[in-house]
Amino acid sequence: MTAGFWKKLLRNKSALIGGFLIAIVVLTAVFAPLLAPCDPYEMHMDDRFAAPSAAHPMGTDQYGRDLFSRVIYGAVISLQVGIIAVGVSMALGVFLGLISGYFGGWLDRAVMILVDIFLSFPIILLAIAFVAVLGPSPKNVMLALGMIYWTNYARTVRAGVLAAKEEEYVLAARTTGAGDFRVIFLYILPNVMAPVIVMATLGLGTAIISESTLSFLGLGIQPPAASWGSTLAVGLDHLHSAPHISIFPGCCIMLTVLGFNLLGNGIRDVADPKLSRRL
Amino acid sequence: MKNNAAPLLEIKDLSVSFRTESGRVSVVRDVNLTLAAGEIIGLVGESGSGKSVLSFAVMGLLPxxxxxxxxxxxxxxxxxxxxLSRREMSGVRGREISMIFQEPMTSLNPVYSIGAQLDEVFVNHGDRDRKANRKRSIKLLERVGIPRAAEIARSYPHQLSGGMRQRVMIAMAMALSPKLLIADEPTTALDVTIQAQILRLIEQMARENGTAVIFISHNLGVIAQLCDVVAVMYSSxxxxxxxxxxxxxxxAHPYTKSLLECVPQIGMSGKRLNSIExxxxxxxxxISGCRFAPRCGEAEGRCREQAPELRRLAEGVCCRCWKR
Structure with missing residues (x-):
């Protein structure tokens, strides 16, 4: 990325606000042990369902645990799940998209049929099925989400490869004796990465929502781990008496996803002005 | 340019076809061509006559x-x-046969610097010493007449003009002193003053390295300036x-004749420029007979019934026509 790209990105309001929100979440996650006023797992049975106060800025949950600390630790989990899930799906999707677009033929058909099969299921159903088979654990949630979202990357990259492989510079590279894998990774990949970066940024938001959804349904991060989704689910039982238990993690999910979406849109506008009208 | 040693390139009865939705389409038919080391041959013909397909067949880069x-x-x-296998062919491309394209604006990868792309040629053929590669790249840029070569090596394709980019392409093609260079209309996209410079450069590089050149063009003037031998292609x-x-x-061939009559000349004002019907x-x-017969002014019965072979008329002259 050139200096001009960063300059334009800083001038883009959407990217700036999104980046600001993400920066807060990232810093919170990184410095969670320093920022959290209490141990997120320490219970105080005489202090259950406490409303927000100076001692507990977001109140306490059904076991008297400090909600503020739990929300801070939840940022760690959400980011971790988001980044690894997106990493897995991106690696898988980009690789399959590259080889299916470049080599074509039966390989291409096989990959695209696989994509169609994955896309024919409602995403959340597929995620539930994966986690149900693998067993609910943070690792399996990341894996399941990665296994589901790769299809978008594969399709986008394949389309880009189909266009890029006809470019004369690819042909020119081959006339200088570059082998297939050099051509794919050195000449084609960098030229199809722009939409992938945008998709990955937007995908982080989606992955965090999916993790929260799975945790909400009891299939994701298991208690006592402080996932935003599972905290939200617990709060549902006490929505009338102690709505703060659901409201605060809900807001965190909302703001984090909003941040990634704004940042993603901003990057898209800056990286590829042609794309912004299409999506 | 007669050379009695074994030719560098010998194309024998080559036929190439494309698979399309409406069946096989022959785009190159029974082409025979020999090229000696250091020889420059011009390949002329209209768009769609099969010139480029022929060169891609030689490069092993048919789609x-x-x-x-x-x-x-x-x-x-x-x-x-x-x-040859895919891998063996990759070893031939760039080292022994290389190619320059028509469009210098799109033949360079937009995401890498000029120097990095030149270095790639050496890396592709097994030289991984980065510093030495860059030195060789800069020297190459100097050889093709690029000023401030070290600085240009750090710049990106979009920062260079078309002529400069074509020079870079030539540097890339000549990097490993190949035995054969295929130039596919390398000057068509450039303006006239730059055209002459690029032609001179290709000729100079080829003569210095003893590289044989297949020069593809539809510009007869360019061919005359540069080539030793000319092959005219018509309808594959x-x-x-x-x-x-x-x-x-x-x-010799009626098609070549009419092609020459289509070239405008200074001093022919007032006359209508000829075109082939x-x-x-x-x-x-x-087509059962000669493929040019339907447009040929000299065609007679036999031309429409029997396909003529490419026959030798004299020393160094072959023609595919019944009437010669």
Whole structure:
């Protein structure tokens, strides 16, 4: 990325606000042990369902645990799940998209049929099925989400490869004796990465929502781990008496996803002005 | 330019076809061509006559899955190129045969610097010493007449003009002193003053390195300036092979003749510029007689019934016509 790209990105309001929100979440996650006023797992049975106060800025949950600390630790989990899930799906999707677009033929058909099969299921159903088979654990949630979202990357990259492989510079590279894998990774990949970066940024938001959804349904991060989704689910039982238990993690999910979406849109506008009208 | 040693490139009875939705389409038919080391041959013909396909067949870069060599051999320095494996062919490309394209604006990768792309040629052929590669790249840029070569090596394709980029492409093609250079209309996209410079550069590089050149063009003037021998293609066949000077003085094939009459000349004001009646047959059309007969002023009965062979008329002159 050139200096001009960063300059334009800083001038883009959407990217700036999104980046600001993400920066807060990232810093919170990184410095969670320093920022959290209490141990997120320490219970105080005489202090259950406490409303927000100076001692507990977001109140306490059904076991008297400090909600503020739990929300801070939840940022760690959400980011971790988001980044690894997106990493897995991106690696898988980009690789399959590259080889299916470049080599074509039966390989291409096989990959695209696989994509169609994955896309024919409602995403959340597929995620539930994966986690149900693998067993609910943070690792399996990341894996399941990665296994589901790769299809978008594969399709986008394949389309880009189909266009890029006809470019004369690819042909020119081959006339200088570059082998297939050099051509794919050195000449084609960098030229199809722009939409992938945008998709990955937007995908982080989606992955965090999916993790929260799975945790909400009891299939994701298991208690006592402080996932935003599972905290939200617990709060549902006490929505009338102690709505703060659901409201605060809900807001965190909302703001984090909003941040990634704004940042993603901003990057898209800056990286590829042609794309912004299409999506 | 007569050379009695074994030719560098010998194309024997080469036929290439493309698979399309409406069946096989022959785009190169029974092409025979020999090229000695250091020789510059011009390949002339209209768009769609099969010039470029022929060069891609030599490079082994016919589109996989749709372009096929149906028959014939491409012997290069004693090896039959179509029989080589993908890996072996990658070793030939760039080191022994290289290519320059028509569009210098799109032939360079937009995401890498000029120097990085030149270095790639060395890396592709096993030289991984980065510093040494860059030194060689800069020297190459100097050789093709690029000023401030070290600085240009750090710049990106979009920062250079078309002429500069074509110089870079030539540097890339000549990086490993190949034995054969295929230049596919390398000057068509450039303006006239730059054209002359690039032509001179290709000629100079080729003569210095002893590189044989296949120069593809539809510009007869350019061909005359540069080439030793000219092969004229019409509708997927070679119809005439002759010396460059002889082409102008006594063209043998009726098509070559009419082609020359279509070139505007200074001092011909007031006369209508000639054009050839009719259109080139579709490559897939099977024509029982000579493929040029429907447009030929001299055609007679036999021309429409029997396909002529490429026959030798004199020393260094071959022609595919019944009437010669």
């Amino acid at each position: 996989p899955g749709s372009g096929f060599i149906d028959s014939g051999e491409i012997l290069f320095a004693g090896r039959n190129l179509p029989a 066949q070679i119809v005439e092979i002759t010396g460059a000077e002889r082409l102008y003085q006594s063209p 009719g259109t080139v047959p579709h490559p897939g059309d099977e």
